Amino acid sequence: MADSRAVKSLRSSPHLKQSVTVAQIMRNVVFALIPVCAWSVYAFGFSVLLLLATTTLVCMLSEAMFCRISGRTSSLGDWSIVITGLLLGLTLPPGFPLWMAAVAAFVAVGLGKALFGGLGYNVMNPALVGRAFVQAAFPVAITTWSPPFLPGRFTELIPSTLTAPFMMPEPIDAWIDQKSIDAFSGATPLALQKFEQVSTPLTELLTGTVSGSAGETSAIIILLGGIYLAARRMMDWRLPVGVMLGAVIVSLPFWLLDAARYPDPLFVLLSGGLMLAAVFMVSDMVASPVTPLGVWVYALFIGMLTVVIRLFGGLTEGVMYAILLGNAISPLISLVTQPKVFGERNKS
Amino acid sequence: MTEYALILLSTILVNNFVLVKFLGLCPFMGVSRKLETAMGMALATTFVLTLSSVFSYLVNQYILAPLGLEYMRTIMFILVIAVVVQFTEMVVHKTSPLLYNVLGIFLPLITTNCAVLGVALLNVQEQNNFIQSLFYGFGASVGFSMVLVLFSAMRERITAADVPEVFQGSSIALITAGIMSLAFMGFAGLIKV
Numbered sequence: 001m002a003d004s005r006a007v008k009s010l011r012s013s014p015h016l017k018q019s020v021t022v023a024q025i026m027r028n029v030v031f032a033l034i035p036v037c038a039w040s041v042y043a044f045g046f047s048v049l050l051l052l053a054t055t056t057l058v059c060m061l062s063e064a065m066f067c068r069i070s071g072r073t074s075s076l077g078d079w080s081i082v083i084t085g086l087l088l089g090l091t092l093p094p095g096f097p098l099w100m101a102a103v104a105a106f107v108a109v110g111l112g113k114a115l116f117g118g119l120g121y122n123v124m125n126p127a128l129v130g131r132a133f134v135q136a137a138f139p140v141a142i143t144t145w146s147p148p149f150l151p152g153r154f155t156e157l158i159p160s161t162l163t164a165p166f167m168m169p170e171p172i173d174a175w176i177d178q179k180s181i182d183a184f185s186g187a188t189p190l191a192l193q194k195f196e197q198v199s200t201p202l203t204e205l206l207t208g209t210v211s212g213s214a215g216e217t218s219a220i221i222i223l224l225g226g227i228y229l230a231a232r233r234m235m236d237w238r239l240p241v242g243v244m245l246g247a248v249i250v251s252l253p254f255w256l257l258d259a260a261r262y263p264d265p266l267f268v269l270l271s272g273g274l275m276l277a278a279v280f281m282v283s284d285m286v287a288s289p290v291t292p293l294g295v296w297v298y299a300l301f302i303g304m305l306t307v308v309i310r311l312f313g314g315l316t317e318g319v320m321y322a323i324l325l326g327n328a329i330s331p332l333i334s335l336v337t338q339p340k341v342f343g344e345r346n347k348s
Numbered sequence: 349m350t351e352y353a354l355i356l357l358s359t360i361l362v363n364n365f366v367l368v369k370f371l372g373l374c375p376f377m378g379v380s381r382k383l384e385t386a387m388g389m390a391l392a393t394t395f396v397l398t399l400s401s402v403f404s405y406l407v408n409q410y411i412l413a414p415l416g417l418e419y420m421r422t423i424m425f426i427l428v429i430a431v432v433v434q435f436t437e438m439v440v441h442k443t444s445p446l447l448y449n450v451l452g453i454f455l456p457l458i459t460t461n462c463a464v465l466g467v468a469l470l471n472v473q474e475q476n477n478f479i480q481s482l483f484y485g486f487g488a489s490v491g492f493s494m495v496l497v498l499f500s501a502m503r504e505r506i507t508a509a510d511v512p513e514v515f516q517g518s519s520i521a522l523i524t525a526g527i528m529s530l531a532f533m534g535f536a537g538l539i540k541v
Contacts, residue, residue, distance in 0.1 A: 114512075117509045117511045123502050136530060313534065321534020325531050332497065
């Protein structure tokens with residue numbers, strides 16, 4: 001008499017417990033980004049909230065429009081466009097005029113994504129395409145920084161935020177002077193380091209009480225988001241680790257040679273947009289290579305190039321360009337680092 | 349030595365002939381569809397560009413300048429370039445008939461690659477000496493080759509993409525090149541020239 005309960009059902013591979021969809025991954029990335037956004041809004045005030053809302057909404061609208069024009073089903077549901085919008089907003093200065101942010105968002109979706117056929121086909125990170133476009137188009141506005149934790153940041157906006165479309169933003173120096181107790185030089189920690197060799201305390205970098213782009217805030221919060229994603233296996237941990245490793249490899253020798261002139265590796269890691277970029281932009285699944293060796297090459301390349309541009313270039317922050325260039329070489333890396341197929345023999 | 353390293357760095361990255369100076373776009377678009385042809389073209393152009401850079405310097409320095417014939421510069425340079433290209437074509441034809449067939453019309457078209465003439469003329473403009481011309485031409489061609497090979501790998505990926513019909517082919521390639529050019533702006537100021 002056979003016991004029917006003893007019969008185990010045998011199934012052939014693959015033994016997947018559950019399938020992870022694109023939308024699930026993207027939604028979790030958005031969850032990981034929310035604390036970063038929240039801290040940024042808390043630090044810089046209402047202007048950043050408007051900035052993030054603008055970039056995200058314009059990105060979503062553009063995506064819907066492009067989907068409609070090209071006759072595809074709307075891809076708003078996969079959440080990826082929300083990430084693009086939030087990341088774009090986080091890379092912009094807090095007082096960035098909203099109309100310029102809208103231009104950046106439209107370019108990000110249009111040039112960076114829709115023309116290539118949508119999610120999965122874009123060769124470059126869309127948010128950074130938008131950011132690079134406005135960096136070239138509005139070089140002054142994108143380097144106008146405002147200090148965090150100004151009094152009254154929840155009751156009034158940074159004056160440049162509500163610039164009328166196609167108008168130059170008004171200078172905000174006088175407004176900042178009137179607001180802040182200490183004199184604010186308008187320089188980010190990176191600029192201070194680069195031009196005046198003044199290092200910012202690491203605790204300030206860790207907690208994000210420094211000026212800079214909206215998302216260049218607390219390294220701790222960004223790292224926690226990254227750990228969450230890595231723990232849920234929704235991000236390849238090799239990518240951010242590789243970027244940080246690359247940055248240390250280049251910056252360490254220079255710091256050992258001349259500690260007064262060059263920043264120490266910890267400062268390099270924590271300052272500017274490196275942390276945000278390493279966790280949320282380099283790990284973009286579409287534009288990064290997938291081969292085991294390629295992932296390391298790609299990440300190390302970006303980390304090293306970032307530091308090279310920071311130390312020797314004309315700009316204070318190089319991570320955006322480093323990632324775009326990394327995206328540009330990523331197809332070649334994928335081709336060159338193809339792993340050997342099992343059973344393949346050497347061509348002789 | 350530093351001077352030559354700087355010339356190389358400048359021509360390869362900071363003043364890349366394709367993405368920053370926008371020279372040599374026809375072969376950049378024309379042969380970048382496949383990685384193999386791009387590599388062949390890159391090699392051939394590197395050879396031609398370096399040689400023609402040096403030869404045009406010699407022609408300018410020892411024939412045109414002493415005779416006061418500087419106004420003949422452009423036409424003489426084109427002649428020099430054509431000769432070097434013809435020579436390369438013969439070499440490639442003999443050594444690698446396959447590559448010769450793959451490159452096809454693009455090999456003789458190196459003659460009309462504006463980057464080649466551009467390098468020759470810029471050498472004169474920047475008053476480079478013999479060694480500097482050599483490095484300038486070599487750097488320019490390495491920069492050209494590098495972006496050509498990178499770009500062809502990207503284009504191979506884009507061919508698999510679901511690009512809207514009106515943007516397929518050259519238009520999406522030009523857009524991609526534009527974004528690459530934006531990315532190369534990051535090298536600005538790397539060298540103060």
